[in-house]
Amino acid sequence: MDPTNETVLRLAGITKRFGSLVANDGISLTLARGEVLALLGENGAGKSTLMSILFGHYVADAGSIEVFGRALPPGQPRAALAAGIGMVHQHFTLADNLSVLDNVLLGSEPLWQPFSRRAAARTRLLEVSQRFGLPVAPDARVGDLSVGERQRVEILKALYRGARILILDEPTAVLTPQESEALFATLAQMVAQGLSIIFISHKLGEVLRVSHRVAVLRQGRLVAEAPAAGATQAQLAQWMVGRAVERAARRPSQRVGEPVCTLQDVHTTGGRDALQGVRLDLRAGEITAIAGVSGNGQVALAEVLCGVRLPARGSVTLQGRALPPAVARRVKHLVERGVARIPEDRHAVGVVGDLPVWENAVSERLGSRWFSHPWFTAGWVRRRSARQYARHVAETFDVRGGGPDAPARALSGGNMQKLILGRALLHPGAQDAAAKNAGAPLLIVAHQPTWGLDIGAVTFVQERLIAARDAGAAVLLISDDLDEVLQMGDRVAVMHAGHLGEARPAEEWTREAIGLAMAGGTA
């Protein structure tokens, strides 16, 4: 169905300042009944702030919101829900140990109602599910569902509460290509039923496919608004970044060397995410990319290679040598041997946010030796040289925002990632240019290194990884982003339910074959 002329949501002149930062600058938007509006923008462009204002989590400094022709009182999340706005967050807000029905009912029933009216609720849930083409089993435990099914429950939760405007925040980030297709079909059915959808994404291809109209935010301002039909990806990217964007070209490896790191029959403990007999050779001068839907063992694989999780069975060897048995010593050992580690969650794992930038820049290499280290002597930290090194990391990797003494928490996502990258890739011995190659990393373990970064930072990170590979490093790239896997990987392997398929040259894969393998099929 094509959108109607009936306006269901009108944002007028929304402005929000945080101190001197203008997060939203006079943004005006409308949404029609039966329309899919894509909201596009880099991290920090103001998408989240705008949605938080719409949802009543923030109060705008100026501007007004009208839903179905009635003004929405600011600062009241309940009012937004009551007016028929529903949001599906990127990170699901479901209780794993409850059934689908319980999750849908949770919070939608008044507290003083002595018994929950389950029979009526079940009928209504099935009715909603049928109407919008979202099949679910009401009594299934959410913990047993696949990611795609959980997302369906999230959407149903919003629809069950009478949402007529649905906001989807990066909905395809956790889906296989096939699951994404199913979601797009559902969206079509929902708008056909007269719902309106705001679709937040940074994947340009799918934005053009699913939406009727695209609104682009940059630095808090609405810089462009255009019908999706006729727009091009290059045009959207230029609006988003403010200049013409060149994606890093695919540059296959020139010289593949010996295996640097070998995993043999590695098992780990733990549920869905556990490794089930993984074998892998990581060879010098080559990028091995792992594709897969998140939650299929990628976390365990990355943690095993970073030294923070010990395999229950099987062996990990670095240049043919086994690793120390205790976690802390294993981590120090890996770092000393030249393993650069880039964790998936930079805020929660990559840096200690409360500690200053300079301590985070040296943290990996602190205390690994008692004597004759430039940053510490017998446990005593030599702050001046450590700070100086942190400054060197920040300069080399263009870390901006706050000096070495600012808490790492204050850095933006991109700058935090550059700090982590610099800490991992640089080496205190390599500070003088003469010894440049001596400190080059042996192995790089990069788990979702470009996740959530803006396009400029993505290119920066990818170029650095390619440069390190060309200098002879073995690179393991684990990514949910299929485009990135195909662009960067020299060899590609697919992970599903803790099993890792064979790593084959990237040229032998097609998108369809990878998608099939991600869903557990065999190519």
Added chain:
Amino acid sequence: MRLEKRHRTSAAAYVAAPVGAVAFTLLISALLVLWAGAPVAQTYALLAQGAFGSVFALTETLTRATPLILTGLAAAVAFRARLFNIGAEGQLYAGAIVAVAVGGLHGGTGLEWSPWVLFPLMMMAAALAGAALLLGPALMKARLGVDEVVTTLLLNFVMLLLVSALLDGPMKDPTALGWPQSVALQGELELSRLVTGSRLHTGLLIAVGLAVLLWALLARTVPGFDIRAAGANPRAAAFAGVPVTRTVVLVALLSGGLAGLAGAIEVAGRTGYVTLDMSPGYGYSGIVIAMLAGLHPLGVVAAGIFVAGVLVGADSMSRAIGVPTYIADVIVAASLIAVLVAGLLAQYRVRWK
């Protein structure tokens, strides 16, 4: 009313926060003083005079501050690592009773060691006793996820009952006319006076010295980095190669050891023997002091002296003017709340709507 995170905290807010906290505390306490029917200005003047107004007052305040600084340090180092040690009171008694066991009981057993050997031995034994008491809860937290708040809090009562049993049993002073008090420490093991004619003893120097050492450890060394990192974000710390479990154990030993030393120094410097009322809740006050100091070891010294001053000053003021000494508890409690709220307001903005 809602709280919104400030984009950044201005310099003015950093100054306004503590000033506001002090003003709030004085205001709340003034209302209670008025209620008690006393003149506010005079009450505060007498309180300040009683705490810091003379050499005698000052020595009394510093004497009281000594155990408070030590338990404050015990809480500060533990809380930095997010090990919520509520058991400093029990650890203090453990240290005290072990100090007397080493330095008082041996008279009849034939050990005639020089005080140069015995004194360090006594202090080390006391620190070890406090540390041992915290080691169990810390290991249970690290290995099994048992909440240390519950275990350390409950161990306080276990320890008090144990001390009570010892004071009525094997460690009872036969010359105490039936009072439940322990045998006395050997005279040559007692700490010497800092100011003649006062009760102020060299334990204060030990406490301040330990504060400086602890500050240096936390701020300047690799284990100190481990403690701060493991406390702020254990996952990120483990990723960077910090041995998190070992660090928690180290912190437990430090924290329990400091609380144990507080007990030993109180015995060696002030009481000379152990009674069940030797600590009016020093272990719990240590938590208040650590929070007041923002968990900074040098701040603990200042906060310890402040709290001791309020307590001692209130005693003296109460004798002169008849406002109950409970006003001291109100001042300390109000100041803690005010400091915590002020710290929050420096980071968040209040939106009325």
